[in-house]
Amino acid sequence: xxxxxxxxxxxxxxxxxxxxxxxxxxxxxxxxxxxxxxxxxxxxxxxxxxxxxxxxxxxxxxxxxxxxxxxxxxxxxxxxxxxxxxxxxxxxxxxxxxxxxxxxxxxxxxxxxxxxxxxxxxxxxxxxxxxxxxxxxxxxxxxxxxxxxxxxxxxxxxxxxxxxxxxxxxxxxxxxxxxxxxxxxxxxxxxxxxxxxxxxxxxxxxxxxxxxxxxxxxxxxxxxxxxxxxxxxxxxxxxxxxxxxxxxxxxxxxxxxxxxxxxxxxxxxxxxxxxxxxxxxxxxxxxxxxxxxxxxxxxxxxxxxxxxxxxxxxxxxxxxxxxxxxxxxxxxxxxxxxxxxxxxxxxxxxxxxxxxx
Numbered sequence: 568x569x570x571x572x573x574x575x576x577x578x579x580x581x582x583x584x585x586x587x588x589x590x591x592x593x594x595x596x597x598x599x600x601x602x603x604x605x606x607x608x609x610x611x612x613x614x615x616x617x618x619x620x621x622x623x624x625x626x627x628x629x630x631x632x633x634x635x636x637x638x639x640x641x642x643x644x645x646x647x648x649x650x651x652x653x654x655x656x657x658x659x660x661x662x663x664x665x666x667x668x669x670x671x672x673x674x675x676x677x678x679x680x681x682x683x684x685x686x687x688x689x690x691x692x693x694x695x696x697x698x699x700x701x702x703x704x705x706x707x708x709x710x711x712x713x714x715x716x717x718x719x720x721x722x723x724x725x726x727x728x729x730x731x732x733x734x735x736x737x738x739x740x741x742x743x744x745x746x747x748x749x750x751x752x753x754x755x756x757x758x759x760x761x762x763x764x765x766x767x768x769x770x771x772x773x774x775x776x777x778x779x780x781x782x783x784x785x786x787x788x789x790x791x792x793x794x795x796x797x798x799x800x801x802x803x804x805x806x807x808x809x810x811x812x813x814x815x816x817x818x819x820x821x822x823x824x825x826x827x828x829x830x831x832x833x834x835x836x837x838x839x840x841x842x843x844x845x846x847x848x849x850x851x852x853x854x855x856x857x858x859x860x861x862x863x864x865x866x867x868x869x870x871x872x873x874x875x876x877x878x879x880x881x882x883x884x885x886x887x888x889x890x891x892x893x894x895x896x897x898x899x900x901x902x903x904x905x906x907x908x909x910x911x912x913x914x915x916x917x918x919x920x921x922x923x924x
Contacts, residue, residue, distance in 0.1 A: 572905065575915035579901045584666070586897045587890065591662050594886065600676050601884040602649055665890060674891035679883060687876065694766055694865065694872030697783075701791045706798040711845065713799075714806025719833070721811060730804075737800035742863040745793035749867065753789060761789050764869030790868045802845065809841040846910045849903075 593880035654895075656664075666705050668675060674684035717726045753763045760767065768782050813819065813835060822832045862874035873892065 575908070579898070579905075583894070583897050587666065587894060588662070588668075590893055591658075591665075591890065594889075597884075599884060600654065601886065602654065604884050615865045619637055631751060654704060669891075669894055674894070675887040677880075677888050678885045680885075680888075684887050687888065688873065688895060691871060691873050691876045694870045695874060697766065697787060698790060698794055698864065698870070698872065701787055702795045702798065705791065705795050706802055710799050710802035711806050712841075714803045715810055717803065717807040718810035719815065719829075721807075733800040733803055736796045739796060741793055741797055742867065743863050744796050745790070745864055745867045748789045748793055762786050765872060790870065793867075794864050806841070806845055809844050810837060813837045813841045834853070843911060846907060849907050849910070865893075 645656075653661065665675075674688075676683050677687055680687060685826045713729065717729060720726050748761075749763065751757050752760045762785065766783065766786050767779075768774075768786070771779060771782055774782055778886070810833075819832060819837060822836055823829075827835075862878050864870070865872045876888065877892055879885070880892070
């Protein structure tokens with residue numbers, strides 16, 4: 568098993584390199600780079616990237632001092648911006664410099680925020696980590712037992728009604744359900760039970776330890792619920808179908824014929840085999856919830872996490888943030904895939920990746 572893990576870890580290197588290379592190449596064809604973004608703002612009204620907190624003010628002041636009214640920007644200023652952003656080098660050279668820095672865990676500094684990319688990611692990480700981990704945990708804790716019960720009572724009234732409920736939940740867009748929760752329970756037109764925004768209260772530091780835990784969990788209820796609602800259907804039906812397929816096999820009939828109880832057959836024999844396909848979907852579910860589904864939820868609940876960070880970086884062409892987060896997310900996704908394989912062996916020791924190799 569050790570040799571297999573080593574091979575998978577070594578495979579991470581070319582895979583991650585390929586991901587970065589493809590995305591870096593694509594950005595070379597995207598119009599409106601960081602220089603164009605700054606110049607467009609300087610020639611218009613307002614601060615440079617006023618929508619993004621911090622950074623850019625000094626650059627605008629310098630440009631306006633050389634060009635009255637911030638208009639008619641000269642070629643010298645454009646060239647200065649190009650040098651400042653490091654875009655005066657050929658694309659291949661910039662890519663190798665970037666990858667060399669990443670090997671040393673140097674992710675550079677944001678163009679517009681005057682802060683290192685690593686510090687910026689670590690600052691936003693707790694929000695996305697909270698949403699991703701709690702949502703994934705809740706989805707698995709509810710969907711797996713529900714799927715098993717549906718398989719045992721296949722065709723019953725319970726199976727029919729729960730199938731209808733989870734399909735309706737799957738059909739409701741997450742952002743629409745989030746708005747509904749806000750209106751009903753967060754001071755909209757009806758009740759004001761849950762907080763409207765943020766991950767903690769303003770007086771969080773003054774609370775006791777248990778008070779801080781309660782406050783943190785209380786803030787998470789609505790966003791985690793909105794983020795999880797569409798994840799139940801796929802996993803529940805997958806679990807049900809997987810168990811149904813195993814229950815019909817010969818070894819289950821033999822175990823029942825030997826006098827074993829239904830629960831012992833279900834959890835002692837069927838569970839291991841049926842859970843393999845469920846675990847196979849864990850990396851995609853976790854990465855999808857953690858990175859893909861949080862942007863709108865973070866915006867609606869005023870949570871400053873990685874979803875909003877990635878969106879703002881892409882819009883403003885803040886390439887150090889875009890590629891730094893892409894590198895970190897890609898690495899995490901590949902590592903989660905390896906952990907999924909280890910879970911295979913943990914649940915069913917008969918699986919031997921070493922022998923397969």
